[in-house]
Amino acid sequence: MFKLIHYRNRCIGCNACVEIAYQRWRMSKKDGKAVLLGAIEKKESIKFSLTRTNSPKMNKR
Numbered sequence: 365m366f367k368l369i370h371y372r373n374r375c376i377g378c379n380a381c382v383e384i385a386y387q388r389w390r391m392s393k394k395d396g397k398a399v400l401l402g403a404i405e406k407k408e409s410i411k412f413s414l415t416r417t418n419s420p421k422m423n424k425r
């Protein structure tokens with residue numbers, strides 16, 4: 365099991381995450397920051413976490 369935490373307020377919009385793992389990340393057209401697909405927004409509204417149970421299905425190649 366893995367857990368991925370995204371501190372969205374720290375995103376600089378470099379697009380590296382999308383280039384590396386397009387199946388998990390997208391860039392927001394609203395604010396230019398990354399969005400972690402399938403993540404659940406936590407209380408403080410800047411922290412998103414993704415675990416295996418709520419992750420989107422991986423594309424098989």
Ligand code: SF4
Pocket residue numbers: 374375376377378379380381382397398
């Ligand atoms: S675009 Fe992705 S890799 Fe770049 S700072 Fe934001 S979350 Fe990190």
